[in-house]
Amino acid sequence: DTGVSQDPRHKITKRGQNVTFRCDPISEHNRLYWYRQTLGQGPEFLTYFQNEAQLEKSRLLSDRFSAERPKGSFSTLEIQRTEQGDSAMYLCASSGLRGTTSYEQYFGPGTRLTVT
């Protein structure tokens, strides 16, 4: 397995446009997480899935953000009507459900979003 993958790696968009990012977790992992990281900060939690169920959303996830994991495998994060403040690195992580894999979160390389 090659680890968590994210696509695209970089996205430049104009303010007001919609963007969608994709995350493919490690294949046997049931849990999938989205985080956002701005310059000089640590990652901040956005939302988390167990299989296809979205179990938790942080207050950072405004109405313009929506995440899905329709078949319990890959996930998408969509941002509608992007704002300059949305510029950040969007990180995806995955973990297993049981045993040691349940508390080891492995991160993808991230998608860097720049809103102009």
Place this chain on the structure above:
Amino acid sequence: GEDVEQSLFLSVREGDSSVINCTYTDSSSTYLYWYKQEPGAGLQLLTYIFSNMDMKQDQRLTVLLNKKDKHLSLRIADTQTGDSAIYFCAEKGRSQGNLIFGKGTKLSVKP
């Protein structure tokens, strides 16, 4: 609330030991983590420790946990230039899912 604090910078010479410190506020944290991030990359899980442990050693890495003071440290022995990166401390939050990260400590290793 939940919060994780780290010093922002550390500079060491190649071959020396590095010690990166972290304090956290949530006494109910069950797992505490160290991640490494190189420029433009995602986070690499280095090591983690259960809250009922005081110490964990993994090759050049030693993690010390003082639960009473809510203090976590990462010691890197024989630091190499390839260890230059940002190191993040994280605790597992009250929810089932999320990790709470500090702002990261930038480690610079001078030859």
